[in-house]
Amino acid sequence: MNSLLAAGTSPEFALPSIEYRLISPILLVLGMAVISVLVEAFVPRAHRRVVQLVLTFSTLIVALILVVMLAGQRAVTAAGSLAVDGPALFMQGTLLVLALMAALLVAERGVDPAGDAFAARANALPGSIDEREFTKRGWLTTEVWCLFLFSVGGMMLFVTGTDLLILFVALEIMSLPLYLLAGIARRRRLLSQEAAMKYFLLGAFSSGFFLYGSALLYGFAGTVDLGGIADAITANAGQNGLLIAGTALIAVGLFFKVAAVPFHQWAPDVYQGSPTAITAFMASCVKVAAFGAMLRIMYVALGGVRWDWRPMFWVIAILTMFVGSIIALTQTDVKRMLAYSSVAHAGFLLIAVVATNEEGLAGAMFYLLAYGVATIGGFGVITLVRDSTGEATHLSSWAGLGKRSPWVAGAFAVFLLSFAGIPLTAGFIGKFAVFEAGVAGGAGWLVVAAVLASAIAVFFYGRVIVILLFSVPAADGPTVVVPSSFTAFAIAAGLSLTVVLGIIPQPFLDLAEKASIFVR
Amino acid sequence: MTASSVLAATSNSGAEIVFWVCATLAVIGAVGMILSKKPVHSALFVALTMINLAILYVALSAPFLGMVQIIVYTGAVMMLFVFVMMIVGVDASDSLIETIKGQRWAAIVLVLGFAAMLIGAIVNGLQGVPDPSLVAANAEYGGNLQGIAKIIFTDYVIAFEVTSALLIVAALGAMLLTHRERHTPKATQEERSKARFLRYAATSELPGNLPPAGTYARHNAIDTPALAPDGSTVPASVPGPLRERGNVRPVDVAAEVEVEEISEGKTVVAPINDEDGEQR
Amino acid sequence: MSTTHYLVLSAILFSLGVLGVLVRRNAIIVFMCVEMMLNASNLAFVAFAQQNGNLNGQTIAFFVMVVAAAEVVVGLAIIMTIYRTRRSASVDEPNLLKY
Numbered sequence: 079m080n081s082l083l084a085a086g087t088s089p090e091f092a093l094p095s096i097e098y099r100l101i102s103p104i105l106l107v108l109g110m111a112v113i114s115v116l117v118e119a120f121v122p123r124a125h126r127r128v129v130q131l132v133l134t135f136s137t138l139i140v141a142l143i144l145v146v147m148l149a150g151q152r153a154v155t156a157a158g159s160l161a162v163d164g165p166a167l168f169m170q171g172t173l174l175v176l177a178l179m180a181a182l183l184v185a186e187r188g189v190d191p192a193g194d195a196f197a198a199r200a201n202a203l204p205g206s207i208d209e210r211e212f213t214k215r216g217w218l219t220t221e222v223w224c225l226f227l228f229s230v231g232g233m234m235l236f237v238t239g240t241d242l243l244i245l246f247v248a249l250e251i252m253s254l255p256l257y258l259l260a261g262i263a264r265r266r267r268l269l270s271q272e273a274a275m276k277y278f279l280l281g282a283f284s285s286g287f288f289l290y291g292s293a294l295l296y297g298f299a300g301t302v303d304l305g306g307i308a309d310a311i312t313a314n315a316g317q318n319g320l321l322i323a324g325t326a327l328i329a330v331g332l333f334f335k336v337a338a339v340p341f342h343q344w345a346p347d348v349y350q351g352s353p354t355a356i357t358a359f360m361a362s363c364v365k366v367a368a369f370g371a372m373l374r375i376m377y378v379a380l381g382g383v384r385w386d387w388r389p390m391f392w393v394i395a396i397l398t399m400f401v402g403s404i405i406a407l408t409q410t411d412v413k414r415m416l417a418y419s420s421v422a423h424a425g426f427l428l429i430a431v432v433a434t435n436e437e438g439l440a441g442a443m444f445y446l447l448a449y450g451v452a453t454i455g456g457f458g459v460i461t462l463v464r465d466s467t468g469e470a471t472h473l474s475s476w477a478g479l480g481k482r483s484p485w486v487a488g489a490f491a492v493f494l495l496s497f498a499g500i501p502l503t504a505g506f507i508g509k510f511a512v513f514e515a516g517v518a519g520g521a522g523w524l525v526v527a528a529v530l531a532s533a534i535a536v537f538f539y540g541r542v543i544v545i546l547l548f549s550v551p552a553a554d555g556p557t558v559v560v561p562s563s564f565t566a567f568a569i570a571a572g573l574s575l576t577v578v579l580g581i582i583p584q585p586f587l588d589l590a591e592k593a594s595i596f597v598r
Numbered sequence: 599m600t601a602s603s604v605l606a607a608t609s610n611s612g613a614e615i616v617f618w619v620c621a622t623l624a625v626i627g628a629v630g631m632i633l634s635k636k637p638v639h640s641a642l643f644v645a646l647t648m649i650n651l652a653i654l655y656v657a658l659s660a661p662f663l664g665m666v667q668i669i670v671y672t673g674a675v676m677m678l679f680v681f682v683m684m685i686v687g688v689d690a691s692d693s694l695i696e697t698i699k700g701q702r703w704a705a706i707v708l709v710l711g712f713a714a715m716l717i718g719a720i721v722n723g724l725q726g727v728p729d730p731s732l733v734a735a736n737a738e739y740g741g742n743l744q745g746i747a748k749i750i751f752t753d754y755v756i757a758f759e760v761t762s763a764l765l766i767v768a769a770l771g772a773m774l775l776t777h778r779e780r781h782t783p784k785a786t787q788e789e790r791s792k793a794r795f796l797r798y799a800a801t802s803e804l805p806g807n808l809p810p811a812g813t814y815a816r817h818n819a820i821d822t823p824a825l826a827p828d829g830s831t832v833p834a835s836v837p838g839p840l841r842e843r844g845n846v847r848p849v850d851v852a853a854e855v856e857v858e859e860i861s862e863g864k865t866v867v868a869p870i871n872d873e874d875g876e877q878r
Numbered sequence: 879m880s881t882t883h884y885l886v887l888s889a890i891l892f893s894l895g896v897l898g899v900l901v902r903r904n905a906i907i908v909f910m911c912v913e914m915m916l917n918a919s920n921l922a923f924v925a926f927a928q929q930n931g932n933l934n935g936q937t938i939a940f941f942v943m944v945v946a947a948a949e950v951v952v953g954l955a956i957i958m959t960i961y962r963t964r965r966s967a968s969v970d971e972p973n974l975l976k977y
Contacts, residue, residue: 094752101756108763115766156756201778203962211781221774228767235760243938244757250945251763254952258771261956271960278953279908283899285949286915289942290892293919296935297885297926298723320723323716621887628894628914637906644910647891651921658884660924660936667920670943675913675950682954683906686961705900713893720885729880730931745933746940754937761944768948775955 094157100148101160103141103170104234110137111227118221130223134181137227141234142174152597154240158303161240161374164593168443169237169370176362176450177230179568183355183458184226188562190264190468195353195461196222197262204267219262225255226359233363237370240378240598242292242302242328245371249288249335252367253281256360260352265468273351280334280344288331294324295379304379305598311382325380325387332375335368336424337417338394339401346409349417354469357413358457361420362450369427369446373439376431378596384434391432392524398425399531407538412471415542416456419497422535423449429528430512433519440594441511444587448496448504448579455572456493458565459486463556470556473542478551483558489573491543496576498539499532504579511587616657620650637683645676659732662743809835821847829858884925892918905957909950916946 098105114133121129145167152163187194196219197204198212232251239245261274296302298320299310311321330341337345349357380387402422409415427449430442463470463479463486470476480487496505509532516525579586627647634640652667732742739745750758785793798805809832812818823846824835836846891914898911920939927935 091748092752094755096755108760111763112766115770118770157753159754159756199779200774200959201776208778208781215781217781219774221770224770225767228763231760231763243754243941244760247757247760247764247941247945250949251760251767254764254767254771254948257952257956258767258774261775261959268960268963271956271963274956275905275960278956279899279905279912282909282912282949282953283915286892286895286912286919289916289919290922292938293888293922293926293935294719294723296923296938297720297929300930300932301934302938318723319719319721323719323723617883621883624887625890625894628891628898631907631910631914632894632898632902634907637904637910640907640910644914647914648917651917654884654887654921655924658881658924658928660927660939663920663924663936663939666940666943670947671913671917675947678950678954679906679910682958686958702901705897709893709897709900712896713889716889716893717886720889721882724880724882724885724929727929730929732928732931732933735932739933742933742936746937749933749937750940753934754941757941761941764945764948768951771952772955775959 095155096157097153097155097162100151100153100155100162101238103144103148103174104231104238106141106144107137107227107234108231110134111224111231114224114227118224123217126220127218130220131185134223134227135178138174138178138181138230142171142178145171145174152595154305154597158305159241159244160235160238161597162238163597164595165370165373165439165443166238168590168593169366169446170234172366172443172447172450173230173233173237173363175447176366176454177226177233177359179451179454179571180355180359180363181226182564182568182571183358183454183461184222186355186461186561186565189461189464189559189565192264194218195264195355197264197267200262222259222262225259229253229255229259229359230363233367236367237374239371240304240374242295242304242375245375246285246289246292249285249371252364253285256356256364257281259356260348260360263351263353266351269351270353271351273348276344276351277348284331284334284341286331287327287334291324291327291329291331294320294327298324304375307379308382308598311380321383322386325383326390328375329372329387329390332368332372333394336365336372336427337421338424338428339397339421342398342402342421342424345421346414346417349420350411350413350471354413354457354461358454361416361457362453365420365424365427366446366450369431369442372431373442374596377434377439378598381434388432388434388521391428392521395425395428395432395524396527396531398422398428399528400425400534403531403534403538407534407541410473412460412473412476413457415473416453416460419535419539420449420453422531423497425531426509426512426528429516429521429524432521432524433512433515435515435519436591436594437515437518438512439596440587440590441508441515443590443593444579444583445508445512447586448508448576451572451575451579452493452496452503452505455569455576456490456497458569458572459490459493461565462486462559462561464559465556473545475552475556477545477549477555478547479555479558480547481551482555486558487546489569491546492573492576494539494543496580498536500536502577502580504576504583507580507583507587613657616653620653620657623647624650624654638680641676641679641683644679645672648672648676659736659742662746808832811835811837817847819847821845823847881925881929885922888918888921888925891915891921905960909953909957913946913950916942 110133114130117126117129117133148162148167151167154161184195192213193216198209198217198219200219202209202212229252232248235248236245236252239248257274257278260277261271263270292302295307298318299307301307334341349361352360376387399422402418402425406415406418406422409418427442427445430438430445460469460471463476465475492503496503499505499509513525513528516528624647627643627650630643631640634643648667648671652664655667656664736742736745739748794805797803809824811820811824812822821836821840823831823833826832833841833846840846895911895914895918898914899908902908902911920942923935923939923942927933
């Protein structure tokens, strides 16, 4: 192996400078995730839940404080692989707020008489003697918290990474724990495992596209650094096959992650099968992280060829908005309905990507926050409406819920109004900001299509609200469980943020605007 | 001499032969993966592709990656696949019913178009680009392996560190889903033995082994119940399924009397002719 | 040999992987097809490393192998759990998720 290890004139090895302060939130979350694995190993079973809860919530809160303290920083660090800038910090903050709310749902233990939302032991066959014994002993799958923290860390990295390699690794750190979390529901385990498998296979498929796209861009630019790719585009004017194909494949990989039509097939099945708390987590946080990365790649690296990729995004955006809204109309399951509504929202968010201007970035960031809080709130409500077999998600059993529990039904109605984009809710402001950016970015016709799609969406959300509030409740309908303070707090937070962002949006819009420049 | 230096030393036609042979085999592997009915065959075809890719890596002056490809992919990943198939049962072949009619043909047409576009893009993108080599880059670091190591610990140091998170998640996930836990401690041999004798005291269930079929009877066939020393039959000595089906051979009275006589010393054992006339 | 040959080969392997994912219904085979896609990407990275005259592509391919190994562990664990729950891993057979 002489030539392999030939002693040559190797240049002095210089460690790259890493500004640990700038990436401290990410390091904290990932480090505490490792510690929570150690908690699993060494803390007695009886105390694990409490220790993990304290650890998770304190980690997320401290990380949020660190992010807030970093506000205003703009730097590329760690040998050019992480960009700590306005959008990264804003989205890290959004992710941490949403993760805190989702963690409250995951921690809930009061609505299911058997325990929390997860199987007592995921390795025991559902319905077996073992499983009954584990359930009787009240064992809990506290590994959920390790996976949760790892996933949050991956998401934060995904919105911060500024070369395609770190983005790929972050994508996997975000996704692998989610595949596992999707498959360990306590009730309807088979459905949950199938959701996990579907999510996994399609997730791996999409990361294959992302990777091949990265390879083509590397071939074009000689580097995977987003800034380096942008420089290469400036240097080589004119069309290049590698650049176009690489852009398309990376976009396809990201379209899968944000569930844009026609890459959305997995979303309804996965959202329906996963434990609802995890559905809330992935519907909100994954969308934030994936759009964060998509905006960064498209703005920073590929902004120079926006005229080439815009047509594709136009088509996908229009398809996504219309297909999402129209199929949502036909759904009879509340979870599937919210899944299709989240597909439609991906379409509206794509307008902000097409806009490729600062307003688009700011609008998308606000939209993601508004959409995320309402989504977690909405799924939180779904965990409360139960019958003897678990959650009652069929729309017919939700009929007349407003007569029985006006508060819960009212909260759900507010979330739906926000999804529909009715004034005085956060969703309206978000949509308005994105549409405005679209017009400014020269995508006027796309915005016209979006307004039409919104009209369809208003119709379908309105239909659900009518069923919810004004129809006659079924005699053997489900009951609304009174949750512990965890879920109650999550729903209340979602509700108040939805209303506050809708009534006094200006401070948040200003913040998003100030944060809306990517550093290269 | 490494393989790469061999390749570099040989003429251009040598490298061309290596490419065409390995490329053909790799494509055959990929096609075989799709066409095989059984997952195990698919796995072996994939392994074929991966080994050939390893050789191509060496030809592309990436000897280190060639080795890693063989060790990690063919050695670990594909063997893990085969292991799992063996554990879950290899007969899990596809049902050939198509869920959506014509999906197969639509997919083939779609992928053909996709491949054509991809190849077109690559050929277009590389048009007129000179064919450089890695000699300069390797020399800069003092070798291929040194170069990769340097890049891992400088440019991609963050990616390298966070990859550990990925590995922890993988280990944790495998434990979570497949490691079976006990809810009660496993009984020791002593405890099981004690339980057996306590049961004997309570229900007079025999603590020892059951007599095998045919003990003290005239036949030792599996369907012949054993005879206890007192001449009675022991039904439990015949396997359960035979008892369920009523296939227990009756012990004829004459034999029982004979046993009794033998035990009392009245008769000497004489050769007996079996039904088929064979002397026993 | 020009790198174009290698890249065309990688494009063919990638497309075959995509085709396999689309036409096969067995979870394990679909997963192997995904692995084929990742391998094709690696070949592209290595070939482009030679084309570009820098070692970054080789290093990325090395990372991809690590990531793929982790992915395989998680994926096979999920597939095994489903097999244990029901003795089949056909992607379409679990019709609980269909309408």
